[in-house]
Amino acid sequence: MPDEKEIIQIFDRGGVKLARVRSDSILQESEVESFGRALIALAEVPGTRVVLSFLGVRQLTSLVLGKLILAHKRLVESGGELRLADIDPHIYEMFAITHLDRLFRIFEREDEAIASYHAAPEA
Amino acid sequence: MPSSSPETDSRSDWTEKVLPTRLELIRDAEPEVLGRLRELGYSEDQRFAVRLAFEEAMVNAMKHGNRMDPALHVVLNYRILPDRIEIRVRDEGPGFEPHLVPDPTCDENLNRPCGRGIMLMRSYMDEISYAYEGREVCMVKYRKREGGSA
Numbered sequence: 001m002p003d004e005k006e007i008i009q010i011f012d013r014g015g016v017k018l019a020r021v022r023s024d025s026i027l028q029e030s031e032v033e034s035f036g037r038a039l040i041a042l043a044e045v046p047g048t049r050v051v052l053s054f055l056g057v058r059q060l061t062s063l064v065l066g067k068l069i070l071a072h073k074r075l076v077e078s079g080g081e082l083r084l085a086d087i088d089p090h091i092y093e094m095f096a097i098t099h100l101d102r103l104f105r106i107f108e109r110e111d112e113a114i115a116s117y118h119a120a121p122e123a
Numbered sequence: 124m125p126s127s128s129p130e131t132d133s134r135s136d137w138t139e140k141v142l143p144t145r146l147e148l149i150r151d152a153e154p155e156v157l158g159r160l161r162e163l164g165y166s167e168d169q170r171f172a173v174r175l176a177f178e179e180a181m182v183n184a185m186k187h188g189n190r191m192d193p194a195l196h197v198v199l200n201y202r203i204l205p206d207r208i209e210i211r212v213r214d215e216g217p218g219f220e221p222h223l224v225p226d227p228t229c230d231e232n233l234n235r236p237c238g239r240g241i242m243l244m245r246s247y248m249d250e251i252s253y254a255y256e257g258r259e260v261c262m263v264k265y266r267k268r269e270g271g272s273a
Contacts, residue, residue: 098227103234
C-alpha cells in the first residue's frame with residue numbers, strides 16, 4: 001500500500017510505470033515536494049519509462065512544472081522517459097503558454113500514453 | 124499598502140493582509156477572493172486565471188523575494204470591483220529586474236526548472252507592472268462578459 005502522505009501512486013503496467021496523482025490540486029509545499037520526490041525516485045532505475053496521469057487534477061503552479069522538468073531531465077539522463085496524460089484543459093493551457101507541450105509528449109488518456117511506449121518507433 | 128504605491132487610489136476599496144513568509148499561508152486569502160469573484164459573476168476561466176496569478180505572485184514574493192526568510196513579510200493588497208480585480212503583492216527582498224528574467228520558452232531554456240511563474244502571470248492577467256525596484260507586482264484582471272467584451 002502506498003504511503004497515505006504520498007501524492008503520487010505508482011503502478012506497473014507491462015514494464016511502464018504509471019504514476020497517478022491522488023489529489024485534485026498540487027499546491028501545498030509538502031505536496032509539491034512529495035510530487036517531485038516520487039517522480040525523481042523513478043529515475044533511480046535506469047531506463048524507466050513513466051506515464052504520469054493528471055486525471056482529476058484541477059490546480060497546480062509553476063513549482064510543479066519545475067519539478068516535472070527536473071524529473072524529465074533525470075529520467076532522460078538515465079535512459080528513461082516521462083510522458084503525460086489526462087491533463088485538464090486549464091492545466092494544458094499552462095503547458096502551452098510555457099511551451100512545455102513541446103518538451104513533453106502529452107496524451108489524452110493514460111492507456112494511450114502507455115500504449116505509445118509499445119508502439120513501433122517512428123521512422 | 125496601496126497608499127504608498129505609485130498610483131493614488133481610494134484606500135477604502137482595498138483589503139490588506141500582511142503575511143509571514145510561510146508558503147502554507149498563501150491560501151488563507153484565496154477563499155475570500157475567489158468567493159467574491161464568483162458572487163460578482165466572474166467566469167470559471169477568469170477565476171482560474173486570478174487564482175493562478177495570485178499563487179504565482181505570492182510564491183515568487185516568498186521564495187525569490189524574501190528567500191524564505193521567516194523574519195520577512197509579504198504585503199498583499201487587493202480590491203475587487205464589479206469590472207475588475209486588482210492585486211498587489213510586495214516582498215521585503217532586494218528586488219529584481221523583470222526584463223532580465225530569461226524567457227523560459229526559448230529552446231535553450233525549456234529545460235530550466237524556473238522562470239515560468241512570471242510568464243504565467245503575464246499571460247493570465249490583463250495588466251501587470253512592477254514597482255519598488257521589482258519588490259511589488261501589480262496585476263489587474265477585467266471581468267469580461269460572455270462574448271468577450273470587458
